[in-house]
Amino acid sequence: MxxxxxxxxxxxxxxxxxxxxxxxxxxxxxxxxxxxxxxxxxxxxxxxxxxxxxxxxxxxxxxxxxxxxxxxxxxxxxxxxxxxxxxxxxxxxxxxxxxxxxxxxxxxxxxxxxxxxxxxxxxxxxxxxxxxxxxxxxxxxxxxxxxxxxxxxxxxxxxxxxxxxxxxxxxxxxxxxxxxxxNAEPATFPETERTDGHLTATAGDETVYVDRGEEESGTAAPFFGTYEDEAHTEQYGYYCANCGSLDVSMDNMERLECSECGNSHAERSEESYDRSHL
The missing domain is CATH 3.40.630.30 (Gcn5-related N-acetyltransferase (GNAT))
Known part of the structure; x- marks a missing residue:
């Protein structure tokens, strides 16, 4: 070599x-x-x-x-x-x-x-x-x-x-x-904190892990995938970077929408939805 x-x-x-x-x-x-x-x-x-x-x-x-x-x-x-x-x-x-x-x-x-x-x-x-x-x-x-x-x-x-x-x-x-x-909180990720070096958000009594590598565009700010574990294997849902909410829904047309602030995302491409890439 x-x-x-x-x-x-x-x-x-x-x-x-x-x-x-x-x-x-x-x-x-x-x-x-x-x-x-x-x-x-x-x-x-x-x-x-x-x-x-x-x-x-x-x-x-x-x-x-x-x-x-x-x-x-x-x-x-x-x-x-x-x-x-x-x-x-x-x-x-x-x-x-x-x-x-x-x-x-x-x-x-x-x-x-x-x-x-x-x-x-x-x-x-x-x-x-x-x-x-x-x-x-x-x-x-x-x-x-x-x-x-x-x-x-x-x-x-x-x-x-x-x-x-x-x-x-x-x-x-x-x-x-x-x-x-x-322990700093990124300004563009409201309602998050550091947990053992990972970006996390809280849903009730549950801590979920925000995957910043899994980003979906939004009308006000991006959405990011969230997981129940540090390894990002068990998906929880999505995080809204506009307001910090985890109350993000997906309809049958694969559109994301935050119930707190109205941030929304149009139908995702087949490629971005394919979880085999993760």
Whole structure:
């Protein structure tokens, strides 16, 4: 295995690694995954990142492919003032378990520190089912959230830092809902709180978990799926981000409506309704 900087001609293979990794490990629909790969990892986007002096890119190259060497992993880092951020890390599912992710992480963080940053953080999409455990192996702790816009999609990233870091998190060039501490309540999620690092709402005596990766548009604010468990396997219903209510109904035409504020959503596409993507 070799860790090296990528070339523009390798953008197609990088995108294939990103797509296969997200399909395997992210609770996102195929449409959302395509939106991220189209917006962040098409040929032009990768070339632009390679030419950007504030962006750090590495690929892992393996010689195990019978047709020759192939790219099996990709990491992207970014310099943000005194911060260095590892904001994307992907390993091809067929090559996991070989230390590729760790090697990429080490290469990116070492380069960021060599360029003079005071602190390094890692951001992981909330919908990444495996990325959070991976980051915590390095002793990093969930220290806040960022809402980012990718290809027209509003997504939440968890920010992980060393436990002894006590400075403002990097927020440049992104929309920030909450960059505060563990117990902060995101301003765009009324009537919610943090429970062991999870966004939760209360229905009577029951605590339900809000899945910010499962978003449905609304006339006033989005709706988000809610679950009875932290793993998001037993669906409870929907949460209205306009007023914080869990009293959201769905009619036989698959239209969502909040009984508290009237926020509503038109008929959903077949793709967004397919729970096999989650």
């Amino acid at each position: 070799e860790i090296r900087e990528p070339e523009s001609a390798e953008a197609e293979r990088i995108r294939a690694v990103v797509d296969s990794s997200m399909t395997t490990s992210f609770r996102l629909s195929p449409g959302r995954i395509d939106g991220i790969t189209d917006g962040q990892f098409d040929d032009d986007a990768v070339t632009e990142k390679i030419d950007d002096e504030d962006t750090v890119l590495y690929v892992a190259e393996s010689g195990e492919n019978i047709e020759g060497e192939t790219i099996t992993g990709f990491v992207e880092g970014r310099l943000e003032d005194e911060w260095g951020e590892v904001n994307w890390l992907f390993v091809d599912p067929e090559h996991r378990g070989q230390g590729i992710g760790t090697a990429l992480y080490d290469a990116a963080t070492e380069t960021l520190r060599d360029r003079g940053v005071d602190h390094v953080c890692v951001t992981v999409l909330e919908a990444n089912t495996e990325g959070h455990d991976f980051v915590e192996r390095f002793g990093l702790e969930h220290d806040g959230d960022l809402r980012i816009e990718v290809a027209g999609e509003s997504l939440v990233k968890y920010v992980y830092t060393d436990s002894d870091v006590d400075v403002d998190l990097p927020t440049e060039s992104r929309e920030t809902d909450s960059a505060a501490g563990e």
